[in-house]
Amino acid sequence: MGSSTRGRELLKDPARTKSTAFTREERDELGLRGLIPYAVSTLESQTERVLENLRRKENDIEKYIFLMSLHDRNERLFHHVVVENIDEILPLIYTPTVGQACREFAHIFRRPRGFYITPEDKGRIRAMFDNWPEEDVRVIVVTDGQRVLGLGDLGANGMGIPIGKLALYTACAGIHPRQCMPIMLDVGTNNAALREDPLYLGYPHERLAGEAYLELVDEFVAAATDKFPDVLIQFEDFLTPNAYALLNRFRDDVLCFNDDIQGTAAVSLAGVYASTRATQKNFKDLRIMFLGAGSAATGIGDLMAYALEAEGLTAEEARRRLWFVDISGLIVAGRDDLAPHNLPYAHDHPQAGFLGALEEIRPDVLIGATGAPGTFNEAVIKKMAEINETPVIFALSNPTSRAECTAEQAYAWSQGRALFSSGSPFSPVVVNGQARRPGQGNNAYIFPGIGLAALAARAKHLPEEAFLTAAHALAHFVSDQDIAEGALYPRLSQIRRVSLHIAVETARKLYELGETELGEDDLDGLEAYIESLMFKPGY
Numbered sequence: 203m204g205s206s207t208r209g210r211e212l213l214k215d216p217a218r219t220k221s222t223a224f225t226r227e228e229r230d231e232l233g234l235r236g237l238i239p240y241a242v243s244t245l246e247s248q249t250e251r252v253l254e255n256l257r258r259k260e261n262d263i264e265k266y267i268f269l270m271s272l273h274d275r276n277e278r279l280f281h282h283v284v285v286e287n288i289d290e291i292l293p294l295i296y297t298p299t300v301g302q303a304c305r306e307f308a309h310i311f312r313r314p315r316g317f318y319i320t321p322e323d324k325g326r327i328r329a330m331f332d333n334w335p336e337e338d339v340r341v342i343v344v345t346d347g348q349r350v351l352g353l354g355d356l357g358a359n360g361m362g363i364p365i366g367k368l369a370l371y372t373a374c375a376g377i378h379p380r381q382c383m384p385i386m387l388d389v390g391t392n393n394a395a396l397r398e399d400p401l402y403l404g405y406p407h408e409r410l411a412g413e414a415y416l417e418l419v420d421e422f423v424a425a426a427t428d429k430f431p432d433v434l435i436q437f438e439d440f441l442t443p444n445a446y447a448l449l450n451r452f453r454d455d456v457l458c459f460n461d462d463i464q465g466t467a468a469v470s471l472a473g474v475y476a477s478t479r480a481t482q483k484n485f486k487d488l489r490i491m492f493l494g495a496g497s498a499a500t501g502i503g504d505l506m507a508y509a510l511e512a513e514g515l516t517a518e519e520a521r522r523r524l525w526f527v528d529i530s531g532l533i534v535a536g537r538d539d540l541a542p543h544n545l546p547y548a549h550d551h552p553q554a555g556f557l558g559a560l561e562e563i564r565p566d567v568l569i570g571a572t573g574a575p576g577t578f579n580e581a582v583i584k585k586m587a588e589i590n591e592t593p594v595i596f597a598l599s600n601p602t603s604r605a606e607c608t609a610e611q612a613y614a615w616s617q618g619r620a621l622f623s624s625g626s627p628f629s630p631v632v633v634n635g636q637a638r639r640p641g642q643g644n645n646a647y648i649f650p651g652i653g654l655a656a657l658a659a660r661a662k663h664l665p666e667e668a669f670l671t672a673a674h675a676l677a678h679f680v681s682d683q684d685i686a687e688g689a690l691y692p693r694l695s696q697i698r699r700v701s702l703h704i705a706v707e708t709a710r711k712l713y714e715l716g717e718t719e720l721g722e723d724d725l726d727g728l729e730a731y732i733e734s735l736m737f738k739p740g741y
């Protein structure tokens with residue numbers, strides 16, 4: 203729809219409508235007189251009406267449906283509502299509610315959004331990209347829906363994830379909605395219950411695998427980068443072996459990253475940096491134990507090893523600080539069931555179960571990324587509290603129902619001493635008469651700022667240093683007040699400032715590494731320049 207759109211068509215154009223906020227002059231000029239009630243609303247009064255409607259909904263999935271309908275009806279109002287009420291809205295458009303929305307995607311579906319690629323499109327993907335109505339796409343979030351949050355294979359229902367992530371790119375870092383493209387690589391699903399659901403909307407076959415799968419992904423990446431030469435591709439919620447395979451396949455040639463591996467790593471590292479201010483320990487002296495050894499945990503481990511090396515440790519010394527326990531126990535040399543990404547951390551050490559490993563390794567920090575709720579039980583938290591005056595505990599599994607323990611449990615079982623962070627939000631808890639605010643290790647603190655840096659600097663690649671820089675930049679934003687409240691992350695209401703700061707620092711680092719088209723002159727005034735690129739939703 204062009205700018206000549208008028209009348210009813212204009213009211214139906216989600217990118218251009220102001221609905222009841224069209225002024226009297228605009229109503230005359232644009233053929234709207236008679237089509238809108240008399241009163242002229244402001245963006246603020248429309249926002250108030252949206253919030254009133256939202257709060258009237260009885261449960262979170264209804265709130266999600268309401269917000270997505272608003273997104274389809276009036277994009278600027280939607281983004282304004284999100285930006286101005288991020289604390290309330292983020293858990294609805296992202297974890298935890300988006301998990302339920304994905305499970306029910308085929309049943310709550312209203313209107314197509316995003317772009318779908320199936321095996322039947324092989325050989326035609328580049329031509330299909332010409333169907334997309336925008337020319338200047340700068341961020342693609344793509345999933346194949348095989349490991350959605352901690353919920354497993356949800357096939358094409360996983361489309362809720364790229365849609366939610368891109369709404370956060372806009373809300374948190376001001377990436378223009380027109381520059382964002384959610385993509386579902388719908389290669390089938392191995393979830394038989396889904397395939398048998400008569401309302402399922404995806405490609406109803408078993409998943410494409412092996413060479414055929416890689417060929418389709420290759421074609422997608424080649425087509426996307428041909429059509430949109432400056433695009434950043436964010437891989438999201440792929441099964442761990444594929445997540446690593448695709449990252450390793452493309453990271454040297456294509457501007458891309460995997461959020462589950464690298465975004466999670468940076469947000470967790472930032473939390474660990476912040477925790478050392480409360481524990482008064484040196485980062486380079488820490489011993490860290492992970493429960494879970496998949497893409498999230500190993501991604502964090504890899505970045506931490508890199509960060510420890512940056513502090514002067516050898517690669518071997520750095521890796522010896524990091525210990526992993528998976529479903530079969532402590533990861534040690536000689537186990538014959540390990541994936542390639544586990545091998546650097548398979549230390550010479552006797553086999554042990556989780557509790558035994560805690561006792562022997564005596565970690566300062568415990569990080570859970572298992573998707574297995576209840577695995578940080580009373581004995582585990584008590585052991586951490588016995589080893590440490592201030593035990594640092596991250597229960598990263600999403601959504602909330604999958605967290606390794608709740609905030610309340612972490613505080614109760616450590617006599618209120620734990621510094622606790624989680625992947626999904628937990629409400630503040632009163633401990634010994636004092637309110638503690640568990641910080642959320644939400645990737646939304648990192649990926650929007652990384653994306654903004656890549657976009658502003660026209661980055662060529664995103665090397666590991668970019669994520670280390672982003673982690674430092676995020677930790678820098680955690681105030682003494684946050685720490686005093688027990689939070690290892692800033693308040694979400696700060697997120698646009700956080701993203702801008704991360705973008706500036708990361709763009710500067712990319713320049714130093716020769717990874718951008720920035721010139722030296724661009725560095726003065728970089729912050730003002732990047733800020734000027736940020737979309738501020740309004741009429």
Ligand code: NAD
Pocket residue numbers: 349351352353441442461462466469493494495496497498499527528529530570571572573574577598599600601604624625626643644645
């Ligand atoms: P994955 O399937 O690759 O890995 C899961 C790992 O946990 C495996 O090593 C498995 O052996 C281990 N595991 C499973 N059950 C266990 C148990 N009972 N005891 C010990 N180990 C167990 O998954 P992933 O991609 O690494 O994601 C794991 C979780 O991390 C998910 O719930 C995801 O939502 C969460 N995650 C959180 C964030 C965040 O909060 N910022 C980011 C990414 C992923």
